[in-house]
Each structure stands twice: as structure tokens, then as C-alpha cells.
Amino acid sequence: MARENVIGRANVEDTPELNAYYEQLAEYEAGALWTVANDIEPWFPAPKSVPTLWRYKELRPLVVRSSELVSPENSGRRVVMLLNPGRHDVSASVGLLYSGLQIVQPGESTSAHKHMASALRFIMEGQGAYTVVDGERMKLGARDFVITPNGTWHDHGHEGTEGPCIWQDGLDIPLVNALDANFYAVHPEIRQQAKTQGTTYSTYAGGTLLPTQNKWDRPYSPLLHFPWGPSYDALQRQAKVSDGSPFDGIIMEYVNPLTGKSVMPTMGAHLQMLRPGEATRAHRHTGSVMYNVAKGHGYSIIGGKRFDWEEKDIFCVPSWAWHEHVNLSSSEDAVLFSFNDFPAINSLAFYAEEAYPDNGGHQPQPA
């Protein structure tokens, strides 16, 4: 029991009488709030997640190895999960976000399923992979961003011939489970019949012109595929006309073109550019973020600790952890893809943010 000698906080000493009382309460499925109050109502967020970096050069061999050890059929999905040291209990990478590296070898494909959990993917290497979402087939290129929103049938495959395709999966599985709302179903025909190809992109990617017959009524983006080329172009165009954010450089969100808002109701995704030599200032906010280094090299200071990263490395920033980013190249930009639980945080009115107040906005340089 955490006692605090502050007005408004629980500060009750254990006594034999109280202990007897507690036992009595327990008989009736009850307890005394003051025995846990200071723990469950912390002064500020106290995540179990810790800042963590996963190096691609370390993980890649293990991911490749998985394809020698298990088949897509047996494994359901052949994925190496990224497990936050503090969140093994819920198989989360940070907060209530799950992430993993999925590998598909040439000629392989996975069976179709759907779930209440929403999924997103950032393609890390390989060409020839495709995904089918509710009958819409999409070819996946390196650094493309693709979503499979909750309740959509999806299966993947690789029809190329040269080397595996590897992508990072992001799902809100721990969040859905936390709210006791997960469902899972397998497709009656094992693999979907693709009815269309590239349709959502051809329909919605103009962004500034939308079809008038559109009758979309689902809570997620009808545009499922955000190829790297136009996305990086948008970032570069924006860099020419904006100073960006002091905390994030040039940062843009992948949006649902029908609403201008996050692509899915539980998870959002961003692309951000750190200009050559840029060192952002530190801030912290509620909400958890997983980063994937799409381009460049540098480091981030997260919760006072330095994490050096290079292309394809993955790292996380837990809720309310101070963080700042540095591009170590003086000539090339660095680009970070990230996904987060901000849409959930915002819907629930849990958002809070603050800038690092001291030292010109920078955390003390770690030793």
C-alpha cells in the first residue's frame, strides 16, 4: 500500500483492526479504496511500457529464420512480435499497441480472416507482395502504408520471385482485448476472390476530387493504400512551405480523404521528415507511438535515454515520455513512419501535452 502524506491522498496506516476489516471486505467481493488509491490514481501517467529500440539488422535474421521453422498455414500468421519488456502480459509493443514483423516468401500466401482488431502495415522490404482487403487487391511496394480496418476480410501473398517480403504489422489487439471486444473469424473460402485491384487508390487518392456517388458509411478510410511515392512527395512539398513542428519537424498524418481525419478510429499514422542536421525540441503527450525509420539515420532521446537508429530500425515512445529526435546527416533528410493510438486517446478526451520547459527545450544529454 502506497501511502502519501499529502492532503487529498491516501495515507492510512495498517492496523490489526483494519487488516481484519480488509479480510471481511474481501469476503463480499469488496476492498478499501484507500489501499490502492494512490496506485490507481497516479499524479501523472505511469506506463509499464519502457522506451525500446529494435534493430532491424538483429531482427531480420530471426524473421527470415521463422520462415524456415514454421509455415504460414501452421502459424496463422508468420510474425515475429516486438515485445515491450514491460508489456509481456498483453503482448504489446508499447501501451495497448501490438506490432510485429511479418514475412512472406515468394509463392506463399496466407488464409483470409477478419477480426475486431484493426491492422496497418508498413512495407519494409521486397517486391511482389499483395494484400486483399474485402475483395480489393493491392500491390505492396517498399515503404508503402496499407490498412486493413476492423471487420475487413484480409489475406496476403507474395507472387514475386526474388527474396522475401517483410513488413511491420501494427494492430490494436491489446486495446480491443482490454475492452473485451475482440472477435475473430476465418473466411469460408480460405482465400478471398479479388474482385478489384487498385480501385480504392484510383478512386480516392486524388484527395482533392472525390466521386459524387460515394455512399461510404464505415468508420474508417475507404482509401486503404498509401504508396510511398506520393506520400514522400507530399512531405517534401510541405517542407518547402512550412517550418513544421518544433517537436517533430515536417510531420503529416495519413488521413481518410472523406473526413480529413485519422484513417481508423483506434490508430493513426504519420510520416515525418527531419531535415539535414535537424534536432527537434522535446515534448511529451499522452498516447503511445511506434516508429519505423523509413529513411536516414540519427537518434532519439526518449525518457532521458539515447536510442541511435538507422534505416528500418523500430522504436517506441510510451505515453508521457519526453522525446526528441535528431537527424545525424548534414545532407540527407531522415524520415520516420509512425503509428499511434491518438484517435482513441482523442475520442476518449484523454489528450494532454507539454513542451520540455528547461534547457532550451532539450533533455539533458545522456552520458
Add this chain to the structure above:
Amino acid sequence: MARENVIGRANVEDTPELNAYYEQLAEYEAGALWTVANDIEPWFPAPKSVPTLWRYKELRPLVVRSSELVSPENSGRRVVMLLNPGRHDVSASVGLLYSGLQIVQPGESTSAHKHMASALRFIMEGQGAYTVVDGERMKLGARDFVITPNGTWHDHGHEGTEGPCIWQDGLDIPLVNALDANFYAVHPEIRQQAKTQGTTYSTYAGGTLLPTQNKWDRPYSPLLHFPWGPSYDALQRQAKVSDGSPFDGIIMEYVNPLTGKSVMPTMGAHLQMLRPGEATRAHRHTGSVMYNVAKGHGYSIIGGKRFDWEEKDIFCVPSWAWHEHVNLSSSEDAVLFSFNDFPAINSLAFYAEEAYPDNGGHQPQPA
């Protein structure tokens, strides 16, 4: 007084006694509803506007002539209005929409003003023109679509050297006046200082990625400029994956990328492609539309009358008039730009639509 011998309609015969009564009412700023009821509550919309086509080859010399007769300074704006024969009273082209052809000669510019009315422009010829809207400067190319929403300071100019720039203006002046809400102001410095150039396009035209720092709170699109190239591309992409509308071919709306909805609260704009040989079916709906032939040639049957059109011709479809379009080329697409009052019609819950029920969906071919 229009009498109708139908239950639920006014059917009162004039009598000396009633006429005396009507005179008495008039003394007290009153009248008898039944004397006007059938007129003011028609069975279906009875617009004063009539279908009209304006031929560019006829109008262009007159527009050019205006620049010999008056200066931009004296005229405020040097514009040849398109006047619907039925709407001279409110200087409207159709319904409560105003439209005109504005000409700017090389080296000329206009003074800056703003008004409660919203404006949009479709560039018809010339290069070298620019517009400045609330400090944002935009270069205008042929067939570009650009908006100057209500309350924004705007001025235009032409810094090219070869020939005039001519564009079609569209404003909701008659609508604003109908609601007694127009305001007008001239800029204190005659011409605005341009602070940025191409910023809104560079920021928002990605469409599928938006800046996260965005705090836009105005009721119109922050993207002001929709260049022809990407707009036509979007139309072509859409044509590959959609059958389009039976009434309009491949039709898309220019949208506010922050909302996926119309660019301004009173007027919307569309771009539509009639594929080679395409003849759409007829329908009618509430709301008024002005068309500008961006590309191709063909004809439309509007209210039973045929209007042949070629590139740069302008025509209107009044509310509730049957209309259908035909592309007379068997090899080239035809593209119609159009603007309308649909956002107002929809906000006020006035929308109604129906398909032409007979003859395979086509009006009788006019003689």
C-alpha cells in the same frame, strides 16, 4: 389569382365583397393567402430561369472589346455578365447564381476587395494570370479551378505578355442578396502584399496526407487552387475503375480536403467526363448548375430542348429541369466543369431528385 379545382388548393372566386375585403386587408399590411397560395406553393419547382447556352465564339469578341472600353480601375471588375433571360431582376445566370467572363490584359491588375459573397473561377484562356487570396498568391493556368471564399481579400493580375487572360467567374451574389446578407469592403492598401505563393496547394493537395499542426476553423476549404493536371488525372483514374453515374458519366466533386465535402458552404464544383460516344440518361433535381465545356464537343438536352456545345461554351440547367448529356466524339472524351448551389440546397434540406421514367431514360429527341 390562380384558382385550382382540387381539394387542398385555393379555389376562391372573386366577388365584390371579397374585393372590398382585400382592399381593407391591404390597409393593414395584410393580404389573403388564398389569392396567392397556388402561385407561391407550386406543385413542383417553377424557376424563372430558362435553359440557356452562351457560345464562347460569340462572347469572346465582346469580352475582349470590354478591355478597350473600360479600365479595371473604373469598372471595379471588368466582367461580361451572363444573364439568364428570366433573371435580369437579380443579375443571375441561373437560379441564385451569378456568372460572368472576366478579362485581364497583360500588365493589368485589379484592386483588392472582399465581400460576403463567395467566388470561384474556371480559367478559360491565357497564361500569366495570378490571384492573391488572403495573402496567398496563386498562378493560374488554363482550366484551373480556384476559389475565393466569402470574406477573403482578393485581387488579380496578369504578369504575362501574350494576350489576355479570360476566366469564368461564379458567385453566389444573388443568393447572398436574397438573404439580405451582402457586405463589401475595399482593401486599405488597394493591392494586397502577397505573403506566400502556392502554399495552400503544397500543403493540402496531397489530399491523403495532411499537416498535423493544422488548426483550420473556417467553413471553407483551405485548399484554394485545384490545377487542371491533377484534377483531370483523378478523373481519368476514376474512369478506369468505375462505371460512373448513369446521368453524369464519370463525375467527381472538388472537395475541401479537411472534410471531404464541398469547397464552400454555398457553392460546389464538379468535373465530369463523358466517354467517347457516351449519352447519359436524363434526370432532374433541385439546385441550379452552370456548365463550362472544358474539353470536347457534344450536346445536352435540357427541358426538352437541344443545346449543342463545343469547348469553352457555357450553359445552365435550372432547378428541376430534365437534362442529359451526349459526347459527339467517338474517340475523344468530353469534359464538363460545372458549379452549383448544391451545398446550400443540401444544408437547407431542399434536395430532391428523380430519374426520367420513360423511353429508356431519354427525353423525346427535339425536332
Add this chain to the structure above:
Amino acid sequence: MARENVIGRANVEDTPELNAYYEQLAEYEAGALWTVANDIEPWFPAPKSVPTLWRYKELRPLVVRSSELVSPENSGRRVVMLLNPGRHDVSASVGLLYSGLQIVQPGESTSAHKHMASALRFIMEGQGAYTVVDGERMKLGARDFVITPNGTWHDHGHEGTEGPCIWQDGLDIPLVNALDANFYAVHPEIRQQAKTQGTTYSTYAGGTLLPTQNKWDRPYSPLLHFPWGPSYDALQRQAKVSDGSPFDGIIMEYVNPLTGKSVMPTMGAHLQMLRPGEATRAHRHTGSVMYNVAKGHGYSIIGGKRFDWEEKDIFCVPSWAWHEHVNLSSSEDAVLFSFNDFPAINSLAFYAEEAYPDNGGHQPQPA
């Protein structure tokens, strides 16, 4: 042609050459903007409507007389219209709002119809009247407010025995017509079968508890009837805890309980209390308002002119006219019911407002 010698305004002198040019334009359904620009783009709203007051003691005999002269059957609706001197062209009372006094005698009823126009009523005298809206029957008491939104079938009747029922109708007929969107239909069975009675009130009038099964998807309030008692109670409760508005005293809007917003998309309605001796400050805004004195006596200064009113008098405030209200009783409150086109004004982003800047916020006292 209104010329103004101001930069940014049209200031073109007639010349024989120009007159010839204007004639030429007219041949092609065209005109020169600068000949009308200053008129159609005024510096501030220039309504044709003028402030007007209709005295009930003058109108009532004429209203009663109408029931001797025409039958409900022949007249469609037996209504004495309130005609603004400046708006006879569109049969409006102010702006694009129509209003009239409808009388139903004991035993009479009207046939059922519907129209695109929305209607509202404020009951002025009599008991025993009812209205049926889409099958829902409502008993109407004095000072009740009731709506028949656009597209709803409605008919009325009087099943009392003592004296006529008279109410004020308010409709957006001129607005619907201005946008060429009016439709009218008579009910196939002349009078509707009432399916329910008082249901909408029993369901929604709690306001703070709503049925969970509710699947309402129409753009207007499902609550159609706002009886005087609870409405006046709400006003009195509010008066105890609020200083109200400097321009309007204690003012509340009748709202759609599902949205907290205006009851219909084109018209709103307010109830406001002027406390004993209260004299509000003057302001002006876009949007037109019709007032009905529900209780008390006093006067309003509108556009610099004083209008004395007593219970059941009706008056209007045109768009952008300065107005302020005075309760002449030192002991009793005065209550004004009013309806307006604010929902339309707001949807179209036409709202503007300003406080009277001089003289402590009061217009010069009229002679």
C-alpha cells in the same frame, strides 16, 4: 446605374459607344457587370423589407371576418398574410420569411397536405385545436409552439365549441421559392388517420433523458410540440441564474433535443423575457426575425423608429437593422416569441453581428 467614386467600385460614365456596346451584349444574354456592380454588391445589407408592426386588435376582426367569407375547403388554408410593404413581390413578412394568421372555427378542419416549405405555428388564442403531423396528433394550447417540418403531412382542426382558434403561421416559402425548390402534394385520403397522440412530447420532452432505441435520421426535431408551460418555466429558471444577453434579455432557443440545435434546418425559434423595466441595448445582425408578443407590453426601436406593442402584436426586424427592446411594465415581465432564418444564415456562413457603438448602446430616441 449607380456610380461611386471610390477605388474598387464601379464608376463608368455612360457614353454612346458604351450604350451601343450594352445593346450588343443584350443580344447574347449578357451584360456589363459594372452597370449593376454597386447595386448587387452593396457595402452592407440593403433589405427591401422595412420594420413593420401588425396590431392584433386591428387584425383580429379581419381574421374573424375571413371565416365568414371563405371556407377552409375553398381557401386551402384560411389565412390572413402579414405582408411586408417592401416584399409584396414574394408574399413575405420579412426577408424570405412568410407569416400569417390562421383561423379555425369550432368543428372545422383542413385537408392534409405537405410541401418542401417548413412551417411553424405559435398559438394565439382559443382552445380545442389540434394538428396532425405525419400521423401524430397534438392538442394545441395558447402560446404553444409547434412545428410541421418540410415534407411532413399535416392537417389541422378544431374540436372545441367556444370561439375560434387563431395562430400565427411562419413558413420559409419565399426562401424555398428563391431556391426553386418548392413542392406541394395533397394527401390521398384528404385527412390523415392519427396514429398516435402526444407521443413525440412524451418521448423527447424530458430533454435530459432520451430513448436509447432512437434511430431518427431526419434533419429536423422529432419533438414537434413545445407547450407554453414548460417553455415559460425554462425561461424563468434561466432568469434566476443568468444575466442573459445585453441585447435580448433572457433568451432561449427551442431546440431539437437530439442535437441541441435549431428545430428545423431553415428556421429557428426563440422565447425571450424582458424583465420588469428592462431596456436592452441595440445591436444588428444578418438574418430576419418575426416577433409575437406572448406577454406584456413595451416597445422596440427598430432602425431608429419606435414600435409600441402589447400582447399578441406582431412585428419584424429586417436583416442588419438596429434594434432594441423595452419592457414598459415595472412589475411584470414581458415575453417575446420569435422565429427567424438564422439556421439558414448560419449554414451558409452569412452571419454577421455588431453592437450599437454609441450612446451607451442605444439608438437616438425617436421623436
Add this chain to the structure above:
Amino acid sequence: MARENVIGRANVEDTPELNAYYEQLAEYEAGALWTVANDIEPWFPAPKSVPTLWRYKELRPLVVRSSELVSPENSGRRVVMLLNPGRHDVSASVGLLYSGLQIVQPGESTSAHKHMASALRFIMEGQGAYTVVDGERMKLGARDFVITPNGTWHDHGHEGTEGPCIWQDGLDIPLVNALDANFYAVHPEIRQQAKTQGTTYSTYAGGTLLPTQNKWDRPYSPLLHFPWGPSYDALQRQAKVSDGSPFDGIIMEYVNPLTGKSVMPTMGAHLQMLRPGEATRAHRHTGSVMYNVAKGHGYSIIGGKRFDWEEKDIFCVPSWAWHEHVNLSSSEDAVLFSFNDFPAINSLAFYAEEAYPDNGGHQPQPA
């Protein structure tokens, strides 16, 4: 590791080679998805929470006893928590909802604090209690419902003289903690100065008339207090005109009068009436619910198990548990107050529901 021999599910046998691989993964903060996939992606929700009933006659003495054992000062809040047997880990009563019974004795008061967690209270007994929320003081009567939304300063007290006040608290503490977003602060002056009393009720409780000057921009209801009288009246009025829900009888939601939607973004609350003898049909849905018997006696079958209840008993229905309710009185209605996490479930698009398909909609009668 849960293996399932179904296409699309993980079905990988442990081997020495794989176990070695798993150890290797663990070194890099990684794991194999297929070892947990079937657990974290269940076929349908698998809550740890179990249906539980808390009897007031058993708990009340323990609650009263707490006021002899600890002071409000030492305990922070003197509350007996209701702990779901399956959710001791997060101090939840069901799902991610916390609940407890708080007692305040005559003359006592609590210090003011605020937190990111939202709170609601249902008053169970006593008179003389008050709560102050952001300076607004409210007197609490039996069966009143009151909210203290997230971020609002609140403190409570009891200025009566006869016996304690006891209420049920409901908070989303486990949800806020699950998303690592909790904050806590104590008021600088220990107890707030009440600035107003009954203002929110006097302003918003009309429900159908709202103040026009309202500029509320927070994500929760400005109406904080829903007294029992008008709430029960609304339920009774609704019962006269509606058959209600087959699963819930006459059920209404406490709403934000500005939006017609839930009072807070994370938790909603309902009041429902089971008419004399009513036995509802069973259904299940995602989302967790805590019930408090406001009136009457009966039983509920939850997940196949019968829970008999009488006035002031509390019980929970975990997500996706079948449940149906029975009023055992043949002459009196029974009323259940309940609160839930539906607003969160809906914002995140996690809602699912189904009716019990067999046996006329009823679960097998428990032995």
C-alpha cells in the same frame, strides 16, 4: 500455448529447435506471434470479469464501519470498492470500469481534487449531501444522478444532521490507466469556493429550450445533475407511448442536452423500467455494465446464472455475456439505474450485439 487445428489459427507444435528459437527471440525483446495468437485473438470476447452481484444489506454495514475506521482526510476518499473477482489486478468492478460505495457522515467533507478519470454518482441514501464541481454546488437527493467529468475540480460534503449519505461512485480509472493517461491534482485551496448553485440544472434541464449565448466547447455535458424526480417522470411518460426494448423494457439514456448524446466521452448512464411482471428477452453486446436497483425487486440471468436483486443491490454484466431481466412484482415497476463504457466502445467502433436465438429468446432457466 493454445493450439487449434483450424485453418487460419496457430497450430505449431513445440520442438527443441523452436524452443531454442523462442529463447533467441526473447533476447531481442521479441517473440513468436503463433505462440500467443489464439489467446490474444479469441473467437469472441473472453472477459476476465465475471457476473457478480453485491447485496446492499451485506455491504452497507461494512460501508458504515469504514467511517469509524478511517477519516475522509486520511483516506482521500472513504470508499468501499466493488471488486470483480476476475479484475483485482486493475481494481475494476467490471471490464475497465471502477465502482465503489462512498460514505459521508453529517458535518464531514472531502478535499477537492481533479483527475483525467471521469466520475459519476448515483445517490443511494441520505439527505444533506452536496457536491461542488468546478465551482457549481449541487444538492444531492436520493436516486439523483450526478457527474464530475474528467478534469473538473470536485469535492463533496454533508451538511445534514441525520445519518450518513451513501452513494455509488462509477469511474473509468481502469480505462484511463490502460491507456496510460491518468493525471491527478489536488486543489490549491483544499476546498473549492462554490460560485453558483443549481445553475447547470436551471440552465439546461429544460432540455427543449437552450440558452442562445451558450459557448460550451467541452466534450461532456454542461448539465451535471439529473435529479430523480424528472428522470423518473420521463421514464413513466415514455412507458405510456412506447413498447420499449424487448431486451431492456423502457430504457432511456441520460444525455448531454447540447448533443443528445452520452453525458461523457467514456461512460454513459441509463435508467430503465421493467413493468410489473415483465421478463425481457436475452441479448449480449460488447461493453460492460454496472446496474444499481433503484426501485423494486426481481432477478437477472447473466451468463446462464440467476442473480436475485432487491432495491439498492448492485450487479454487473460483463461484455458479451447473455443477460435478461425479470421484475418479480406483478403490481409495481422495477427501475434499474446503470452505467457503462458504451461511449468508448462506440467511439472505437467496437460495438457488436446479438439476440439470444433460441428458446423464445430466453436462456435456459438455471437450476
